[in-house]
Amino acid sequence: MGMLSLKRLMSTRQRERRRRRRHKVQVRNGSIPSMSKAKKDNSRPGKRFRDSWPNLPADIWCNIHSLMPMQDSARAACVSRAFLHSWKRHPNLILTKETLGLKQNACGKGDIARAFTSKVDQILKNHSGTGVKTLELDIFDCRDLDTCYLNNWLQIAITPGIENITLWLPLKYRESYTFPCSLLFGGNGSSIRHLHLTYCAFRPTIGIGCLRSLTNLYLHDVHITGEQLGCLLSNSFALKKLELIFCDEIICLKIPCMLERLSWLTVSYCRMLQMIESKAPNLSTIYFDGDLVQLSLGQSLQVKNLDMRCSNNTNFLCYAITKLPYIVPNLETLTLSSISERINTPVVAAKFLHLKYLEFFLDGDLSPGYDYLSLVSFLDASPVLETFILGVNQGYMEFDSIFGDASHMRQMSEHKHDSLKDVTIFGFCSAKSMVELTCHILENATSLECITLDSVFDANDKDDMGRCSVTSARKTGECSRLTNQMIMEANRGLMAIERYIVGKVPSTVKLDVRGPCSWCHTLEL
Incomplete structure (x- = not known):
């Protein structure tokens, strides 16, 4: 829908330019009177161009813009004042090498890292900080990125109304970077539905009990203890899917009974894990990979699928x-x-x-x-x-x-x-x-x-x-x-x-x- 409207807009501009060129040629050849001699009317090119826009509310244009792929959204903002306005509050910030047009075979890893950092920094600093629904940030190749950049980017994007956060970090960050849980306090965290973190430490406390909309939690190679995970789960009443991979600090995984919507559990290669205790009444699918652990599934009658x-x-x-x-x-x-x-x-x-x-x-x-x-x-x-x-x-x-x-x-x-x-x-x-x-x-x-x-x-x-x-x-x-x-x-x-x-x-x-x-x-x- 968005690209079709953009193509129509560009086609209208091209037709208008051709019409104006033909008009100038005809004036020079004397085939029609010049504008100074012609009868004045209201068909000025500028007015016709403005009238060629579909008369749509600003929210509709923002919605069209949000449906475009990231690169197309940026291009549209360069040729349209309306799209430039919506770009500053674009809801889907999917920032990866692919969406930013950075190709591995075009330059070295260091060049890609610098270009990626520069583009992401410019995009987020120019963003208004409102209206963000999705933040996907893949900085896996930026091994020397200053964490101050990362914290600034997260602070700009994680605002009230955000629903999806996906963060892919370099492997070295696993020991040195702690996700700023304070960004999830208050209204910022209440709308989050999907949280996906890799290669970092995540230390939620009791006060983070505001993720009431969280439905999907995915932690890959994340430093988090069983007690800290329990703080998060104890108030995530909407949680449907929990995936834990290479979370080596968890010894006992306890899933409380109030997680009535939880239906899917994945536990893979959590090497210190000794026990899984679930009281979730509607857990139906379990995927487990690793050393055999003690299973205590108090209300296991709903478990239908086991791998x-x-x-x-x-x-x-x-x-x-x-x-x-x-x-x-x-x-x-x-x-x-x-x-x-x-x-x-x-x-x-x-x-x-x-x-x-x-x-x-x-x-x-x-x-x-x-x-x-x-x-x-x-x-x-x-x-x-x-x-x-x-x-x-x-x-x-x-x-x-x-x-x-x-x-x-x-x-x-x-x-x-x-x-x-x-x-x-x-x-x-x-x-x-x-x-x-x-x-x-x-x-x-x-x-x-x-x-x-x-x-x-x-x-x-x-x-x-x-x-x-x-x-x-x-x-x-x-x-x-x-x-x-x-x-x-x-x-x-x-x-x-x-x-x-x-x-x-x-x-x-x-x-x-x-x-x-x-x-x-x-x-x-």
Whole structure:
């Protein structure tokens, strides 16, 4: 909308200039009388130009201006007095290298930092300080920026009415810069809905309890203690989403019961964390990545989605099947990632009675001879399971191959999985127990509609299993790199599928088999 109005304005000016040039030529040629001889009227060029503007209130022009990208807004302010006025109270200050037109290949990092500092300083000093809704400030490359500049910029932009604050700081600021919490006191903080801070210290106190509109809080590599975070959370009644990444000072994360709107919690790589205690009654999604901690979810009945990736814990699948049915009994989707499984998954009495989607990633060290068929325990514990995904990193495989001994294939006919419809296995190999698991599913999942077997595990491409050799155009470097050993095992996995599985696929089930890329995954001599 904004750019269309601007183009119309520029087109009007260009037409007016052409008309005036034609008029002068005609006067000199004598084809029409000059203005001094012509009958006077009210069609003066200046008046016509002023009348060419749409007769809109100033607030409408400000709204048009606010909808433009940052660079277009600045350009419009250079050619329009109305836009120049609205530029001084522009609501969306998105100040990054990209929005300011600073290209890395055009000058060195030092030049970019100086140009960035100069432009941002000029923009904010010329801003009226009113009407700001969004401040996004990315100074990641300005490693030597004087913090006085930063504090001045924040003081100008953080005013009553601001809703979104995003601050990307250089890594070195993590130890030396403390976000000025005093700017959030009073009316300045009451309208903030989104607060995103990285690489700094953030020390809220009891007096900061004015963030009553805060719905999203994102802290990445921020120095903040559990008590200080509690001061902030205790009065953030509107909070819906909380994300904590690399916040190493937090030992115990306590989420109070008054956060009735909180539905999403992300806790990732908070290395000193020992416990998560949540009393939020409507928390429905939890994403956790790091060392296993004590979970105390007092009102966990609403937790429907759980994604846990434990990077330093052995036998995490054993923990998950024995503990999680009691901690989060109403799960509907569960994603688990383990780096070390030394024992097989046990059979348990506990059930995930509502679980419909189950995803495993075994992305690390498995004991030689790990029994993939033992994962049937999870299928048995999930009576309404519809989707099952298993990913196994081929770089850590040690197993007994089915080509060594295909006799005595185990069967577990007493285990039925009547709701299972869709199964996918990434990193399918020739391990005998993996072939047994696949055959078991084909024989006992009575509602199965589709099974996908991919002999390559690519964690970055697990959603669409793309291979550049099967796309419409070759894209060099799209496929993950595999060692010679991984390529050979992937091909053995395809042979195992052809020999032992294809013949057991019911006619009602669609089988999709994927293998190595014919361009990227070739053996190196």
